Amino acid sequence: xxxxxxxxxxxxxxxxxxxxxxxxxxxxxxxxxxxxxxxxxxxxxxxxxxxxxxxxxxxxxxxxxxxxxxxxxxxxxxxxxxxxxxxxxxxxxxxxxxxxxxxxxxxxxxxxxxxxxxxxxxxxxxxxxxxxxxxxxxxxxxxxxxxxxxxxxxxxxxxxxxxxxxxxxxxxxxxxxxxxxxxxxxxxxxxxxxxxxxxxxxxxxxxxxxxxxxxxxxxxxxxxxxxxxxxxxxxxxxxxxxxxxxxxxxxxxxxxxxxxxxxxxxxxxxxxxxxxxxxxxxxxxxxxxxxxxxxxxxxx
Numbered sequence: 640x641x642x643x644x645x646x647x648x649x650x651x652x653x654x655x656x657x658x659x660x661x662x663x664x665x666x667x668x669x670x671x672x673x674x675x676x677x678x679x680x681x682x683x684x685x686x687x688x689x690x691x692x693x694x695x696x697x698x699x700x701x702x703x704x705x706x707x708x709x710x711x712x713x714x715x716x717x718x719x720x721x722x723x724x725x726x727x728x729x730x731x732x733x734x735x736x737x738x739x740x741x742x743x744x745x746x747x748x749x750x751x752x753x754x755x756x757x758x759x760x761x762x763x764x765x766x767x768x769x770x771x772x773x774x775x776x777x778x779x780x781x782x783x784x785x786x787x788x789x790x791x792x793x794x795x796x797x798x799x800x801x802x803x804x805x806x807x808x809x810x811x812x813x814x815x816x817x818x819x820x821x822x823x824x825x826x827x828x829x830x831x832x833x834x835x836x837x838x839x840x841x842x843x844x845x846x847x848x849x850x851x852x853x854x855x856x857x858x859x860x861x862x863x864x865x866x867x868x869x870x871x872x873x874x875x876x877x878x879x880x881x882x883x884x885x886x887x888x889x890x891x892x893x894x895x896x897x898x899x900x901x902x903x904x905x906x907x908x909x910x911x912x913x914x915x916x917x918x919x920x921x922x923x924x925x926x927x928x929x930x931x932x933x934x935x936x937x938x939x
Contacts, residue, residue: 676907712892724809729816755814763878797887823857
């Protein structure tokens with residue numbers, strides 16, 4: 640085989656990477672230094688770092704914190720909560736599916752992938768109808784069981800809407816987490832558990848001293864992927880609450896969309912681009928941290 644063949648074969652991949660990733664990111668970076676708006680797409684004015692200064696000075700709903708920082712902090716809390724739920728329940732669920740305590744494991748392993756197979760926009764609409772205060776299945780069930788006397792407005796109160804959207808996102812991401820952790824669990828030699836049993840270790844000690852250390856690289860990898868995906872999550876919140884009520888669920892992706900397309904009077908393409916670059920920088924820093932941690936784990 641010619642030495643140049645591998646490079647020729649990788650050209651389509653390099654071209655696709657440049658066209659669909661490098662160029663759009665470069666375009667967003669350039670736009671962040673311009674004043675531009677969809678109201679007048681032919682007008683562009685170079686403003687330097689004015690858009691980045693706007694991120695920390697423009698206040699809309701909270702007079703103490705800028706609109707951008709408010710959305711950023713909400714994103715951090717929302718992502719931490721959702722990813723935390725996925726990791727904890729995903730680890731416990733995978734351990735249960737891998738154990739000998741559950742009958743019909745093959746059936747449950749098949750069913751657990753169902754939420755992941757449903758398009759996220761469709762799943763979000765299903766949850767929106769389920770949580771509806773007038774026609775929702777959940778309210779009907781709670782009232783039928785006499786748990787509540789009147790319908791609960793899950794998506795109409797700031798705190799409950801924030802928690803509900805977080806739980807819905809965790810529900811959609813759990814199948815991936817469970818399947819990936821389960822694959823890691825199945826690589827652990829059974830002899831380690833047998834030796835621990837002979838030494839008198841219980842199930843809890845086996846879990847914390849054998850299972851967790853052995854699947855730590857898998858946990859770090861899936862946590863990184865889930866963090867990146869969740870940080871960029873848009874459709875779930877938009878379909879359920881559109882960032883409301885009272886901007887309670889207005890995370891960074893929602894805020895970027897509103898600044899670019901809905902709040903053109905205050906923002907525009909340039910300011911939304913500056914917000915996007917900041918988000919990309921944060922996600923990149925998180926990714927580098929996880930990759931370095933994973934490298935240390937694999938080398939040790």
